[in-house]
Amino acid sequence: MSDGVAIRQRPAAEPGGDVVPQAIFWRPIDYFTSAVRLGEDDLDRFKYATYCIGNQLTFDLRTYAGHPWATVTMYLPVSVIGSNEVGRATALVIKGFLLPKQAVAWRRGDAFQFGQLHRPAKDRLREPEARLLALKIAACMAERRATTQELIEQAPRFFTPSPIDLQQSSTRPLQPQWHQIIRNVISHRSSPRGPFEQGYAERTKDGLLVTEAGIDYLRSRGYVG
Amino acid sequence: MPTVKAYAGPLPPGVRGIDFNTAIDPHPNGSPFEARWYLGLTAGVEERSNSSGEQLASIAAVVRNRQP
Numbered sequence: 001m002s003d004g005v006a007i008r009q010r011p012a013a014e015p016g017g018d019v020v021p022q023a024i025f026w027r028p029i030d031y032f033t034s035a036v037r038l039g040e041d042d043l044d045r046f047k048y049a050t051y052c053i054g055n056q057l058t059f060d061l062r063t064y065a066g067h068p069w070a071t072v073t074m075y076l077p078v079s080v081i082g083s084n085e086v087g088r089a090t091a092l093v094i095k096g097f098l099l100p101k102q103a104v105a106w107r108r109g110d111a112f113q114f115g116q117l118h119r120p121a122k123d124r125l126r127e128p129e130a131r132l133l134a135l136k137i138a139a140c141m142a143e144r145r146a147t148t149q150e151l152i153e154q155a156p157r158f159f160t161p162s163p164i165d166l167q168q169s170s171t172r173p174l175q176p177q178w179h180q181i182i183r184n185v186i187s188h189r190s191s192p193r194g195p196f197e198q199g200y201a202e203r204t205k206d207g208l209l210v211t212e213a214g215i216d217y218l219r220s221r222g223y224v225g
Numbered sequence: 226m227p228t229v230k231a232y233a234g235p236l237p238p239g240v241r242g243i244d245f246n247t248a249i250d251p252h253p254n255g256s257p258f259e260a261r262w263y264l265g266l267t268a269g270v271e272e273r274s275n276s277s278g279e280q281l282a283s284i285a286a287v288v289r290n291r292q293p
Contacts (some may be wrong), residue, residue: 011266018228021256043231067258
């Protein structure tokens, strides 16, 4: 759970007007924000959140009604078209959200065919991402507290398990692999980069409780406004 | 900026909308999910206006109405 670029959510901001898609991520909008908003433009209705990095870079994450549910698209203002800043801005956003490389479905400059996008076979939940995911899920629960079982039950709202994630666990044959990855977040209590050692969560009898430092951390990742 | 915007690819079965085919290439700033044609920026886009005098973008297309 290393620090990266600080992203701030702008909960009161209206969605950008003329915007251009710059990247697509294999994660649903709930992965990025605890406060999904609804908008509409010339294309369709969409779910969105608006963010900024520093004082200059403002961007939207949107999922239009016609987009695959498990994806989100990053949009920059149309005024940025052709600017050298586009690639840098996209890199900052990916870094700020701590997105794994495999979660980036497409970014400006990549060749593409309309209507064609295939999730990489290697995209799967790994423990660093699961640590952040556990914090996000618990932060949405009553008293910011979640049991391990609740984390597992809620997780599919925040990410879509890949075929590898759904393979049978080697230690618990009746469960998919990604369940074990979530369990590891809680059981690897003394991991130096884990939420407990970082002060972002306290261990409870059967799960975790997100601390104020944890909420501040999620705020710096753009998850809460 | 007046723009024609569309999802890329055919409408999924059972989904309401306007399906169209066009020979006009979209602007290169689309994405795998979206195509755009900008008035003044994309070759082949024509200017239209509605009854309110609002400037609109238009492209020649074969349209199938799938929103009964």
